[in-house]
Amino acid sequence: MSEITPDLVRHLGVLARIQLSDEEVERLTGQLDAIVDNIAKVSEVATAEVPATSHPIAMQNIFRPDVAGEQLTPAQVLQNAPDAADGRFRVTAILGEEQ
């Protein structure tokens, strides 16, 4: 068995900003536990001498010249805004601090 507990799932919900109900936490705990048991086997073959691959096709130094190009009009920026004021997006009060 893996170490997935309801408390861990609840914590992951906070990190992922998903308000999970108790029922969801319970269901996810069981499902994740089963999934993690199955996927944990990657560590069997992932030995220290095997390098990690983060891009399937190895490339490097892909750059864009520093030349102004397409940007959105303010109307396009705001076209899907759930709420806006003064040309900006509007959100309700912020509790936490900036990072």
Added chain:
Amino acid sequence: MTDLTRLSAAALAEKLSAGDVSSVEATQAHLDRISAVDGDIHAFLHVSDHALEVASDIDRRRAAGESLGALAGVPLAIKDVLVTTDMPSTSGSKILEGYMSPYDATVVARARAAGLVPLGKTNMDEFAMGSSTEHSAYGPTRNPWDLDRIPGGSGGGSAAAVASFEAPLALGSDTGGSIRQPAHVTGTVGLKPTYGGVSRYGAIALASSLDQVGPVTRTVLDSGLLHDVIGGHDINDSTSLAHAWPSFAAAAREGASGEVLKGLRIGVIKELPDSGFQAGVSESFRAALAAMEAQGAEIVEISAPHFEYGVAAYYLILPAEASSNLAKFDSVRFGLRVDVPGGTVEDVMAATRDAGFGDEVKRRIILGTYALSAGYYDAYYGSAQKVRTLIQRDFDAAFASVDVIATPSAPTTAFKLGEKIDDPLQMYLNDVTTIPANLAGVPGISIPSGLAAEDGLPVGIQFLAPAHEDARLYRVGAALEALLVDSWGGPLLDRAPVLGSNGGSR
């Protein structure tokens, strides 16, 4: 007059350029077909209300003597994962209901520039997470072969649209098999290009290092034609390959002669388990190999010892990247907002994401958040990235001795709607044969190999080639396709039940 919807895109394009048919006529025929059958199939989330205008513009330009692309005037269905300026783009999610993109995905822009006529946006598992299209927030798509069965996923809408003759061509995206597995269960053709072969710009990201956009069609040639339109380097996607690609349509035409099969070395993976594969799927696979062998191909047993870790690695990498890619859906700039009276913006974000995401999406976000969190990264995400290296090495070793690798495209034929929905693990195993290509970035194609004896449902065979060798897949795929269609006496889809406005075959 012939039913325009039954024509391949290549044949329709010929009629259009010869002036036998107008794009308006072709487009209207497909819109009529959608009206007639989509109530049953539900392949489309949105049907364009100006397709005919676009078509008539193409007709006007053609009449004016403008030189147009090979597919100009041919209708195209677009998976809803691709953003479009003139139709909503939801990626199958409630959280993006009604979302209008201020820009077109590169593949969409290229299709428009080539004169294709967007018909509408096709259904999909929410954010492309699934193998059945049952995870769409807008209801499932049904398999035209049996309306009680799944059309595959995540791109079930695109596959069902072409299989039910609602569109000759469609665009899909493939993160772990989402183009190839739907092709397998619907008797159609689907190709996942080499990673970077087609731009991801404007494809709503699921797992950035795995996602590829590709063609969904009824014939190999049609795939090649569409791939020629959408492929090639794009400065807006850093992972796009600056590669000089050959014409894939030309490769398909060349392959159709069958010459390519002479001396072709086809690798068959010895570790691929017999168990877990439906008998009819294995039989169809072996029969296809035998047919190729009879034309001079050589079947070579190869070893890919790390493929069995592919599913596990995939279900770590995908959720990890997805958990980050889907963080942008937070109610601030676009999409759903669930108000929380007296709540802070954090509360609003959390409530919105709870209400806006379906169960499978939440499951994978939580799993990915776990796989990336401090203390687990090395064991999970880090290890999965190492498995990726091992799988690439397996491919390298195999391709040293074979030209292509062949596998069944998926373990079973189309299963019943609801059959696996409550068992995520079983659902995940559907992708066992398609996932390695995404992990390694190599191209893969699924073409119909026949029907399973036990249920009469379509089966696909998958070919894999080394990175950059997409053209090889078109040659081999077209060769086998020609052979099989000849032996069947016509396309496999001719044997699909007739759908009608009265409810089809349910």
Added chain:
Amino acid sequence: MAKDKLMDFDKALELFEPVLGFEVHVELNTETKMFSAAGNPAHESNHGAGPNTLVAPVDMGLPGSLPVVNETAVRYSISLGLALGCSIAPSSRFARKNYFYPDLGKNYQISQYDEPIAFDGEVEIELTDGTLITVPIERAHMEEDAGKLTHVGGSTGRIQGAEYSLVDYNRAGVPLVEIVTRPIFGAEHRAPEIAKAYVQAIRDIVLSLGISEARMERGNLRCDANVSLRPRGQEKLGTRTETKNVNSMRSVERAVRYEIQRQAVILAAGGTIIQETRHWHEDTGTTSPGRPKSDADDYRYFPEPDLLPVAPPQELIDELRAALPEPPAIRRRRLKADWGFTDLEFQDVVNGGLLAEVEATVAAGAAPASARKWWTGELTRIANAQGREASDLATAADVAALQALVDSGALNDKLARQVLEGVAAGEGTPQEVVDARGLAVVSDDGALIAAIDDALASQPDVLAKIRDGKVQAAGAVIGAVMKAMKGQADAARVRELVLERAAQ
């Protein structure tokens, strides 16, 4: 907000050793953003742009959008790394730092994590008394800035008590280099001054490279100051606080002093310091607690899959190294020796921020002492009086030309000051001002002799004294002549002629 108790600074230093650390964010002044082709608000030409007018899809995290790295931002980052004495990584990578905040369009920041572009450097800083201190640099990495939040409602305009907030994504995606120091030991009572000098040194470096506007009041340069105290004799480091976004050099100095005094009280009373971010308040000169470090700081870093490694070829690094300007600290040392200034004279120039001006004036032909005199004297006086920058009042060429006029005897000191005023008022070059105002020294001996003879005639007693050999008595006559000539005479020549006429 409860008022913090503070310990006397010297007393705090008696009990505790302060350990400092800095994270400085530099906004690069590229034309476009780090990952998009939208205009960069940190580029002078885009200053003051309206909200959400400099936004590309990726800056606000639109579905389907992708980042592409700005080549110039990479070059600037390498140059800055080299100027900080860092090694440039043969291969570095971008990573995603995942956290939710409304100013972050994607809800992750593209940054660099375990593979920064530059690492292991050092910066030499100079205190006002000329002491040199080496600050060890751990790393400099590339990342993107976040958007801007405006808090509306409530009384303070701060987060607390605001009813709602407005988000502008112009700043989102502005290229940043974050420079992180290693812990700085041995600062002792100079800790506040070191903090200020360090930020000044970074500012000098980025300005000499021309890669940032470096205006702290605009947020082009932002400093987070880490301060911890440990009891004298203790090996283990104390718990540190991180005071965020201190936006002037003077504030950096004050904030460090404040934190030392605040932490000392708590530790001396047996309390513990909470590891937290703190906010600096310019108005009250205090810090207040922000967010404590917690589980929520699990940023789930992983390599950015949308971007590829940056592996600068050695030729590029060599090219950028060859193009580096002389390091500011070394340049200062060289100039001081070349000019032969005393410590005090040199500090005067440095503290006035007039090093480049004096250097250019010397290069234009003026003697170092004269160049220093004009810039730190008359020009600084006018600038202070008008609330302007001395460097805006005149060019080095103007000052050198002015001094040449003095040297040739065409102007005396008093006239030269008037000419400079004209130059500062935009009346043209010194020669143009001289011509327009008619300020040339009278060099016509005839006119001078007439004035001298008048003066001698009206002061016969003085004439007698001069004739008696009391040469210093000539001063009174010279004064009268200068007055008669309205100052437009060369005093030395007048003196010569007075003695000549008196002898006749």
